[in-house]
Amino acid sequence: MNTLTIIVPCFNEADVLVDFISTVNLQTQELPLIKKYLLINDGSTDDTLDIMKNLSETFDNIFYLSFSRNFGKEAAILAGLEASDGDFVTIMDADLQDPPFLLTEMYKDMLEGQYDIVGCRRISRKGEPFIRSFLSRSFYWVINHLSHTEIPSGVRDFRLMTRQVVNEILRLTEVNRFSKGLLAWVGFKTKYLTYENIERKAGKTSWHFWQLISYSIDGIVNFSDAPLNFATLMGFISFIISMLLAAFYTFKTLIFGDPVQGFPTLITLLLLIGGIQLFALGIIGKYIGKIFLETKHRPIYIIKEKHLD
Structure with missing residues (x-):
């Protein structure tokens, strides 16, 4: 049977990590893949690492990497991709804003349509502050008008990828990484599933206003002159x-x-x-x-x- 590596970047996710694992297991019971979790501790200052260790001791399909400090989500995604070995790979946030039940549909669509990537995009931002939603929509409008690489509005890092796609992403060794852009740049046959916004299960986002602004500027600079x-x-x-x-x-x-x-x-x-x-x-x-x-x-x-x- 084919395997699925689930990469989970974590920064201070102690309140939701156990619930995340149980929810994914519950909602993907019909997924005909052997699941392996790869948890990335991105310099958390709470009990995230201890919970990862306990989970890896309890379940034989849960593994982890722990950084020496906080290097950012892009670094965590790269570390997960480099350590992954599944036939299929997905990236999920631990806050459960990425609906696990979609994994079964993503895998089904991938096989039926012979897609290389099946991603997810939010069609609404209900529950988010107005200014954050406005700036996010503005960013996608700007980058899609400035860059030759199209990045659909509302697209998430949450997507199912074949091993070939992962291998090609790993060939891109640049330090200044913008994963949404890199995944769009490599091409391949891609499909996006849409869903309504889901609020965090617990805790609060680690992305602050100026961090999002800086991340947006980096994305524009990385993919447009x-x-x-x-x-x-x-x-x-x-x-x-x-x-x-x-x-x-x-x-x-x-x-x-x-x-x-x-x-x-x-x-x-x-x-x-x-x-x-x-x-x-x-x-x-x-x-x-x-x-x-x-x-x-x-x-x-x-x-x-x-x-x-």
């Missing part, structure tokens, strides 16, 4: 405006003898040009920073302890 083109365009527009203003004030002085008031004009032009320059430098600096991180060749994560097959 449009911001660089925009900076170039802004510089060109600034040059045209300055030439038009110079011609206008020269014409005005020569024809009407009306000298230009120097101070307000000078301040306005300095603020305009200076602001555009700083904005363009910020965009360029972001890309240079990404290059700097890539050239360091630091490990994406460090494993402190583990229990695998």
